[in-house]
Amino acid sequence: MLGVVQFQFGALAACVVLFVPMAMAGWHLSRNKMLFFSGALFITLAVGVHLTPYFPSISSFVSSVSSIVVLENRTACISLLHNIVFDVKPNREIDDLSNLDKFEASWTWARSAPVVDCEFQKLGRGDASDLLNGSWVVVAGDSQARLVVVSLLGLVLGSEEMGSIQGDLFKRHSDYQILVDEIGMKLDFIWAPYATNLTDLMRDFKQNKNYPDVLVMGSGLWHMLHVMNSSDFGISLRLLRNSVVSLLPVSPELGNDGPVTGSVSIRSPHVFWLGMPVLVNSMLNTQQKRENMKDEIRDAYDEELYESKILRRSGGPLLYLDARSLTQKCGKQCTVDGMHYNRVVYDAAVHIMLNALLIESHQKL
Structure with missing residues (x-):
């Protein structure tokens, strides 16, 4: 520069x-x-x-001005990643109203000038494989996180390979591992429905001194359903935040704009937080869910998420994958149980993550 x-x-x-x-x-x-x-x-x-x-003073000035411009552009584009538009139409080939594919849905980034300037990309199999080549990806959380894994693997694997792993991937409340030999990508799904489970996972990474290249985490739904105490959820998120900060091999001091790193000892992982989706209360399939997962309770949990300062936008270490925004835009046509959505929503979340990786690593495909 x-x-x-x-x-x-x-x-x-x-x-x-x-x-x-x-x-x-x-x-x-x-x-x-x-x-x-x-x-x-x-x-x-x-x-x-x-x-x-x-002349160091002149060079430093020019360099600092250039760095500020690059940082501002990067931050601006990161903030625009969720500017997505969904197109949802009835699927005339599906008569079963309980089928999640009863609507055909597609998505694209909005065509506003700032979004277009960022040059976001829908990655094909080849580009996604190049980006994740040799990476260790860990996705930890509940069923929402598992659906992100489905979309990510659907992008880097062929349809035949996806068909062969569906049974193992959808075993309830279980972990899943796969090595994509063609690109040397290792992917681990960790069943971790509570934030305390995620904190334990951070401790394991630190003890083993082995960190993934990409880490996607999310929790809240199980806590809301079985504990229903937003304050307790907030406390667990603060403990998780501290664990993530101690995990990062950079000794960061966190400010309002995110981590400010010192000297880097090893490559720092890219860490994302997968938010909770919109919950359509009338469509939830049990009485307990309808009682414990009302809108006002959901809002209280979101408030604790923001106040925990675990997200980059509030000075924390994690980039936000805003499932609430995505599911709200797709609408209740994209869900049959008020909680799990059409794959197109998770496909969009995966592309947001991949484009964030491109921006953060200063790459273009």
Whole structure:
């Protein structure tokens, strides 16, 4: 970036050297005076451009300005990742009203100018495989997290391979592991429905000194259903936040804009928080769910999430995958039980995550 700025400065200097003497000629200066001025100006500017890197204060200033611009652009694009539009239409081939595919749904990023400028990409199998090549991905949480795994594997595996793993992947309340040999990607799904389970997982990572490249976590639904105490949920999230911060191999001090890292000892993992979806109370399939998962209780849990400062937007370490926003946009046509949604929602969440990885790692495919 510094080299680009220096090139631009050099180009400006060349324009000055070329056009200023021409302007002066218009003032009827003598030929000798004009040549003398041109030569002096050229030498001064040339020396200035070439010596700039050797003056730390100037180089630091240029570098810091460039870094601020890059950081602002990156932060702006991260904040626009959820600007997604869903198109939901009845599926005329499906008559069973209990079938989750009774509506055909598709999604795309909004076409507003700021979103278009960020150049978000729907990744195909090849690009997603290149991005995740050699990575260790861990997804931990409840059934919502399991559905994210389904979408992620559906992107990097063929339909035949997906068919062969469906049985193992959908075993209730169980872990799942797979190694995608073609790209050397290892994926672990950890059944961890409570935030305390996630805290235990962080402790295991730290004790083993072995950290995933990408970590996606989420909880809340089980706590809401079986504990129904938002304050207790908030306490568990704060403990989890502390565990995640201690896990990161960078000793960060967290500010309002997210982690401010010191010296990095090893590569820091990319960590995401998968939020809870919109709960359509009238569609929930048990009386306990309808009683314990009302909108006001759901809102209290979300408030505790924000106040825990576990999310990057509130000064924490985790980037937010906002399932509430995505499920709200897709609508209740995209769910048959008021809690689990059409795969298109989780596909969108996976692409948000992958584009965030591209932005954070300064890559383009």
